[in-house]
Amino acid sequence: MLDRFAVRLSPTAPYPQAQALVKTAAAGDWAGVRRVVDEAEPQARTRLIRLVAEHDRLGDLATRALDADPADATAAATRAVQLVHQGWRIRGDTLARYVSARRFEAFHRYLAEAERVLHAGLTRSPHDPALWTVGLVVARGLQLGLDQARYRYECLAAFDPHHLPGQSHLLQQLCPKWGGTWSAAEEFARSAARAAPDGAHSVVLIADYYLEKMLDQRNAVPWRRADVRAELAEAADRSVRHPAFRRTIGWVQVVNSFAAAFSLFGDRTGARQMFAMLGPYASEFPWVYQSDYAPAAFRRSRLRANGLSGGLPGVLPGVVDALLVAASPGIQVVRRFVTR
């Protein structure tokens, strides 16, 4: 009942398996973590490693595991993701020119250490997609350039051609904000989506590409174009609306991306379907593109898609959404100055 009113942002919330894993990690049981992680499919494994590594209660578990067994690729990937996460927290999310030189130096120190861990891990197990995925993030943070990023992605694709976490990172790199071009990003998103099998998560790259472009050029492009909407609908038919779509780890972000894209491009039916699929589960990306406080953007889009009565029984959830959206400036102030 509560789920009809709540929005759950925690990345582990939709996946009981991940919640259990984070608990195992917090208890310091590395063998248990590794058993669960290594049994997962490559994509799920990469996402689980990220969930564990970015959890505040991980501590130095990965470092100790890596010291104990330098050949442990899971520990190497976890440690590298943790370093990247810590480094990015020091740097902050603001634009580069507001980051002080000292913070940048620390940020680069963290990334260089992550790169060192990656190197050691990759020379021992060059076939680990999770390591290559972190490699893409590090290459982006250290500004190693497009060639380096493409090389790392090609290495990743050789072992897992439809590895969405890595593909998302490459798409980021191919966008102009990281030194790429829109045409390169578009071409990559389309070709990767086309190559993916039916029902695969990777098709979401199309939606992600349009969200990125929207963020950058919201006034420059006629947005509610029919061809874009048709392309998005086709992409959704091939992935989230396909019978073969599986709710494996990472599905929440895929559906959220489609929901955001549908609402932005004015496809209310599509958006309503996506929100019905999602229930209470929101993901940080892509909603942070629209508001500093992701749940507010999520609620606003949900309200727009459903209307006040919506597809939900009763008018109450819609009213709650409306009230919370209206109150979101206040909630943000509280979040910024009180809770954080």
Next chain:
Amino acid sequence: MSRQFTTNGVPGLFAESGGALRAGLVFRVGQIDEPLARRGITHLIEHLVLHRTGLTEHHYNGITAPDFTAFVTQGSADDVRTFLSGVCASLRELPIDRLPVEKEVLRTEAASRERGANAAMPIWRHGARGYGLTAYPEFGLAGLTAADLTAWTARYFVRGNAALWVSGPHLPDGLTVDLPDGERQALPPAPSVLPVTPAYFPGPPGVVVWDAVVPWENAAVVFAHLLSRELHRSLRHEGGLSYTATAGHTPRADDTVLITALADGLPAKQDAVLAGVVGVLDRLRRGDFEDAELAAAVKQRCDELVDAGEQGARVMWQAVDLLLGRAASDLGDQLARTRAVSRADVTRVAQAAFAAGLLQTPGDTEAEQAGYTAAPAASGHQVTGRAYPSLSDPAHSRAILGAEGATVVQGETVATVRFDACAAALAWPDGGRRLIGADGVQVHLEPTMFHGLAAAIPVLDQHLPAACRAEMAHRDPESIPRPRLALPTIAPPAGPAAPLRAPAALPDPGAKRAYLLNLVICVAVILAFATGTIDPAELRAPSGGHPIDNLPALLFIIALLVARSVWAIRGLLRLYRR
């Protein structure tokens, strides 16, 4: 001079000469008859046979040539008789207990053998068939069994496939050659894999090699001598570019002759050496050479023939001719034919040789403009099947195993071996496999080097034709290749790097206007209350008729307005900060 005789059904040839008594038993079998997977079997049999002859006073030797095998000896009449009967007895029953030792001996012999500058030429011309086989190591050694050897001797070392020659002051009595019955074995076909000739391919730096296969005739041998003289004169004597600049000829059993030219040079001058070799070949094919040079070449060839005749060396070749069903040529006759070789004959051979030529250029030098076409260095197609990415360069290299063959892609280079055209599949006990196609293309499948390949090796083994599989000896674990990932690393940038643009929420363009409007309205209302423009007493709550001029209600309204204007001011400040 020479006369023919027959011993136990084996044709023989006796040539009278001044020197010691020499004899030899020749068989029509050699390296070109061996399947690549059994490469070395004839050589191994030759060694086993001669082992039983043991340590004797007299001189003896075995020769395993591309197209024939010979056991030769020199000594007294008794020595020759004993040698021949010993060889035949050994061939009937090979000393199999000696097998492991002789394999070791052969391995040592192979290790000490040096690869010449022209080692790769036969593979480029013939692939892994016919005369191309001579360029490969003895892959069969480790896997050859007693049964393989017995089957081989029963087929090739038989009465119908042998010839005997003797040279010396007299033909000894009572020579017996007691061989099992069997038939003459025809030459295997020796097709060329070069789609177009003249062709070239890049070889090691510092040396130019050229060869051509032309029909055997006296003019072809004279041409080889002339070519050698011209190369020496042009490249060493006049140009001073080369130390070695020479040419030679090797007759082949299929009535052809292989003419090979070689010129070395410093890597800095290799382009001039290449131009020199190509230029000499061009001049000869245009008939642009001195009569004196031709006469000198003819004389050289005649001297060579006479020398060989005096030393009794010609008789072995005559025996090979006999074995191949050719009329044994008489020395006088051959000398006359050689002397009759004219300028037109040599020019004709030079043109044929140029057309059939294969050039090994030093390093990556191009030879296109000289009329040579690049020989295909890689396969044109890939098999369809599952890909196994390389662990040292996953982005660009992979192995592909399919139902019809295997492919290794390394960057731009594609090597494919189809199972139905597989000459040999070398199989190491640790799982390493090397497939060699009939066209000479190699696909090296190391389970350590490709991700997931180890699990696919048993499936691969099922597809491989049993006949082409060659078991290899255990490898030293150190010599098994290990992947080295090529990950270009970075030095962490010092200090602050160039500005990054992180993904963050960009401000709405209409936000500034909205903030200002909020601020203006709020401030205006507050001012209106403060100045008395709005009288609280006249305002009524929407629910009822009560005026809201009491202090708590007023303060509450003012507080809301102030909060809204603070929020707007904060938003404006943030916009400015960006």
